[in-house]
Amino acid sequence: MAGPPTFDAEFRARFRDLLEWRRDVRKFRRDPLPDGTLERLLQLACLAPSVGLSEPWRFVVVREAARRDKIKSCFKACNAAALNGQAGDRASLYARLKLEGLDDAPCHLAVFADRSTTQGHGLGRLTMPEMIEYSAVLAMHTLWLVARAEGIGVGWLSILEPTAVTTILDTPPDWTFIGYFCIGYPVEECDAPALQREGWESRRPPPDTVFYR
């Protein structure tokens, strides 16, 4: 064993590039990921931290066309309701946004968090049971970053009704739906979020989010 690694300035600069060029991807090429790629990404995702080492993440790879179609229908209904809630100019801008990559992304992944797991023996969950969901979010974020490091894009879709997704994918009732992810090679790379480029919202100065007590 070589002992603990150290990370030099070059690595840290590249890691910053990775964070700056990670995107929430909506436009995918249709070519599939090479065999074994998704499995490798999922394995890396499992290096994420989890409350009490509970590893509550549950990854559902959605392959069947009929289920994918139902997810698409669910998105369409939820997105129509969301559009309906936007007023005036915002509504027309919202209608122009591309908010999912369901048709083109070769890989569909639904992520859940298992509140019923006994792994971890409840440690860290008594006052904050939502740590189970947060742990699954950490795993998915890990997958997102390692995917980007391989040039693979990830898009997080939250415009879905969680109870409908549970039904469509026939998952246990104890599993909290975290998100539906489209994964594949992106059509374009960019260092600014699509929502910023399209005039929906812009980033604020980081110090605005920091407070002192």
Add this chain to the structure above:
Amino acid sequence: MAGPPTFDAEFRARFRDLLEWRRDVRKFRRDPLPDGTLERLLQLACLAPSVGLSEPWRFVVVREAARRDKIKSCFKACNAAALNGQAGDRASLYARLKLEGLDDAPCHLAVFADRSTTQGHGLGRLTMPEMIEYSAVLAMHTLWLVARAEGIGVGWLSILEPTAVTTILDTPPDWTFIGYFCIGYPVEECDAPALQREGWESRRPPPDTVFYR
């Protein structure tokens, strides 16, 4: 502009090292972080994805000794209750675990998610309002990783009562408490989670968490 970065095998191998050697740190050295370090880490954290570009993370740097003392008391009460809920051998093992680094970590950071923010104009939140909390988790995970790349350890404390933390830190009621983080230089480095080394829980094979539909 040089255009989109690519990440080579060397970078990806180092990134894997980072994921394997990131730890939930409980044992800190007392020396402070160099001036400006925390601010730099927080700036990088703000590169995280957020629902609708809402950037709902709110970072509270806890400096006052009186507030830190109250957080410590809150932890002690919650941890006693958690110990009380563990049975038999588990209870004696639980009692031996070191679950926080509040006394030694030079930097204390409480993280919240602001459900009242209008930034992002509600996009992606209608069916899943919890995306606001998940976005704050993503930012904190980003901070965790960039800190580790600088040799700085982070420990996530969830054994606290969220409503008590809100009172102790005098934060707005619309802010969801995400976690309390101890940050500083770790006493030791390890590629296995402390809970695994101490016999509390062990990791499971990643394929056990993957399902197909």
